[in-house]
Amino acid sequence: MSDEELSAEARNLIASVRAERTLSPAERERSYARIGVGIGVAASGVFAARSASAAGSSGAAAAGQSLVLATKWWVIGGLLVTAGAAGLGAYAGSRSGASERAQSLSPPKLEAPAPSLLPPVEPRMEGPLPISTSSAPAPIDAERKAGKVKGASAPVPPGGNASPRLPATTTSAVTTATSAEEVLLLHRARAALRSNPAHAASLARRHEQRYPRSQLAAEREVVTILALCGLGRTSDAERRAKALASRSPALAALEGSCAERR
Amino acid sequence: MDTKQKLASASESGAARSGSSVPDFREVHDACIDFVCRYAIHRGVSPVTLDDAVQEVFIVVHERLSTFEGRSSIKTFVGGIARLVINDHLRKRGNRALGEPLFEAELPPSEAPDPAELTARSEAARQLDALLAKMSEAQREVFVLCEIEQLSSVEVAEMLGVNENTIRTRLREARKSFEAGVVRFRARARREER
Numbered sequence: 001m002s003d004e005e006l007s008a009e010a011r012n013l014i015a016s017v018r019a020e021r022t023l024s025p026a027e028r029e030r031s032y033a034r035i036g037v038g039i040g041v042a043a044s045g046v047f048a049a050r051s052a053s054a055a056g057s058s059g060a061a062a063a064g065q066s067l068v069l070a071t072k073w074w075v076i077g078g079l080l081v082t083a084g085a086a087g088l089g090a091y092a093g094s095r096s097g098a099s100e101r102a103q104s105l106s107p108p109k110l111e112a113p114a115p116s117l118l119p120p121v122e123p124r125m126e127g128p129l130p131i132s133t134s135s136a137p138a139p140i141d142a143e144r145k146a147g148k149v150k151g152a153s154a155p156v157p158p159g160g161n162a163s164p165r166l167p168a169t170t171t172s173a174v175t176t177a178t179s180a181e182e183v184l185l186l187h188r189a190r191a192a193l194r195s196n197p198a199h200a201a202s203l204a205r206r207h208e209q210r211y212p213r214s215q216l217a218a219e220r221e222v223v224t225i226l227a228l229c230g231l232g233r234t235s236d237a238e239r240r241a242k243a244l245a246s247r248s249p250a251l252a253a254l255e256g257s258c259a260e261r262r
Numbered sequence: 263m264d265t266k267q268k269l270a271s272a273s274e275s276g277a278a279r280s281g282s283s284v285p286d287f288r289e290v291h292d293a294c295i296d297f298v299c300r301y302a303i304h305r306g307v308s309p310v311t312l313d314d315a316v317q318e319v320f321i322v323v324h325e326r327l328s329t330f331e332g333r334s335s336i337k338t339f340v341g342g343i344a345r346l347v348i349n350d351h352l353r354k355r356g357n358r359a360l361g362e363p364l365f366e367a368e369l370p371p372s373e374a375p376d377p378a379e380l381t382a383r384s385e386a387a388r389q390l391d392a393l394l395a396k397m398s399e400a401q402r403e404v405f406v407l408c409e410i411e412q413l414s415s416v417e418v419a420e421m422l423g424v425n426e427n428t429i430r431t432r433l434r435e436a437r438k439s440f441e442a443g444v445v446r447f448r449a450r451a452r453r454e455e456r
Contacts, residue, residue: 014410018410
């Protein structure tokens, strides 16, 4: 054996694990659908049509509709898991309890699955949420702003035509349809909950300004409430949770959060 | 020339593509999803957060795909993005696998292989992960890209933004470490057989 190559035994080991860690066609489909939901182009039909084909569903319109539903449940599902993790992690510090709670809050199965490469996400918070007053973006966002990552703010469809840029912030932008941009914005807000709740709250506020009549308003409010929890603003979180409870069944997602605890 | 051919051509030659059309995202996904998943796992992303990390990688790939000019392989292009995203992901508390066996979540029950096969394969995975864990971060990254993902040293140098000689040096050290580990595992297996 030379330094320039591995022994046959080492190569066999690598080949064996490489084969093991290769996705099956079904996992591949789930991955693609999940990424499509994350990108938020379900509403454009690009991913909807492909998912319809994979699921054996007929009609792009029907598929689009079901995937929009899946999108919504995906967001809710993510929020539910985050709710279990953030709330119980922050106050009970019980990993197993949080896990059970989060599992019990899984979204219902729909015709178009909210896919996952792996089993349901288990909450991993073991301590309190980091309390940050900074709204500084994550490093990747910073790189986008610095121009290191080009084509930053809006997804570009695979066809190559630039999708419309995110509209300038305006309270006059009123929409009731779930658009790609708003799903993505909410996804980013949710993703920032643990690492930077101030940024998550800021993104949720931006979402509210752009999409005041969004179908995802309840989900947005859940993000806001959890961000307030993360910032230690328990009374504000509690007040908003009560208001949300009166108008939305999405309150279930707040079980175990600081707002629901009293 | 369809997208697959373009990707293959760019991958093989690394030459600039004459056309300006953007690769199809689905085909890029299918061509690179295994690579991204494995890369994330071998870099130490926890199975719990693997979905999120992979999704985030492809969201950025989707955003940047129109900037792909074919001067490098699509795998290098996606790998460069994956590296940035996963570095960022690992910096966040709780996202790094803390010594737990990687990829233990395996397949859903309906698709799981028979237990004997699963045990054998998982043992191989455990060995590989243990051997990777013995390496420095820099060595591990080069080893994963060159030996597991079969990228050339030129591609890895481009992806990591370092000199090709540096890549070769790291790879040489990583191979020594890996081979030594394989010998240790073999010796242990023999002892256990007696």
